Amino acid sequence: MQRSRKRKQINSSLKPFRTTASCRSHPAEDPYSDHPRPTFEECRSVRDDLLSLHGFPQEFVKYRERRLQMGLRESQILPKGGECGEKESVLDGLIRTVLSQNTTEVNSERAFGNLKCAFPTWEQVLAAESKGVEDAIRCGGLAPTKSSCIKNLLSCLLQKKGNLCMEYLRELSIEEIKAELSHFKGIGPKTVACVLMFQLQKDDFPVDTHVSTVNVVVSMVATLQDIKKTYLHLNQRIPDELKFDLNCLLYTHGKACKRCSNRNDGGLKKETGDGHCPLLAYRKHQAAEK
Structure with missing residues (x-):
């Protein structure tokens, strides 16, 4: 009886929610x-x-x-002076996820903070010497590999879109986003799935x-x-x-x-x-x- 009461309280405080795109549309075959x-x-x-x-x-x-x-209007989602603060950009989230690979959350967050402190814009990261980027993210481990991935991502994005912005992904379906991100070297399925779930609020x-x-x-x-x-x-x-x-x-x-x-x-x-x-x-x- 006590367990049932607790279960009921949980369900009322954490109601299921749906987003605009559904994974039920995934054509992938179940292995x-x-x-x-x-x-x-x-x-x-x-x-x-x-x-x-x-x-x-x-x-x-x-x-x-x-x-x-x-489901709310943009003015309601991010009210001026509201509690939710500024929405994280898709590109920020993607690079944050790259830095989280094969390391602890503490180290990856430190690496991301160091990178943004050393190079406040992604344009500056792209223009910087690889050694400088590696030094900034070294605490997150695999610095040469991650630096190469980040610079390649930024270079390809600039060549493809003419700017360093990935907000266009918000308008695409899940399968379109997966296809788009698969073009970038070093961006694997887990990284794509994390960006889908956290930055793009997809299922x-x-x-x-x-x-x-x-x-x-x-x-x-x-x-x-x-x-x-x-x-x-x-x-x-x-x-x-x-x-x-x-x-x-x-x-x-x-x-x-x-x-x-x-x-x-x-x-x-x-x-x-x-x-x-x-x-x-x-x-x-x-x-x-x-």
Whole structure:
């Protein structure tokens, strides 16, 4: 009875929302079409269980607020002096995501801040020597690789569009955005999916190590061998209105719960809550079915 009451409170405080473009239009074939999970009920239940455990992750609140406001007029979304502040540009978000690859959030945010401090405009980044860009982002790791990716992106964008702005992507469909971004060297599926979900407020479900590991634990996917297949399967199975919340919560849980990670972290990860992981129930359910 107590669990039902809590579930009802969660559902009333975190209502599903939809955005202007739907992933249901994705023509991609499901590589695990014979794997029936996750179901709609399972997705919603996992979302609610993780929300009860962690609360909604603070780092993603600003993005969720923007999604909730998409149906309002621009003057209502960004009122003068309003709380939401200035909307992050698509190009800023894309480069921020590039810098987040293979490093911690703290280091990637520091690298992005250093880059913007050293070169306030993207035109200045493009004009700068590669060594200067590398030095600015070195704390984020893989500085030569990321510097090359960023400068190539800016160069191609300027050649293609005549300016360093990617706001035109907001008017495109999900498949058109994927096709557009695939032209830029070093911009992979995960980066594209993150830009879709966070900067463009589209219904997509990025899959990284944290998310894919947790999904295997709760039997949402058949295998962890191919993250691309995992991405395609989950985007077919997870309802659009749950993708954003579920992805943010699975990402947060994957970092916090050592029971849902196959990696040896030397004891750095802590047990969730009182030591009980709510996702173990889904694992037991699968075992009972076999």
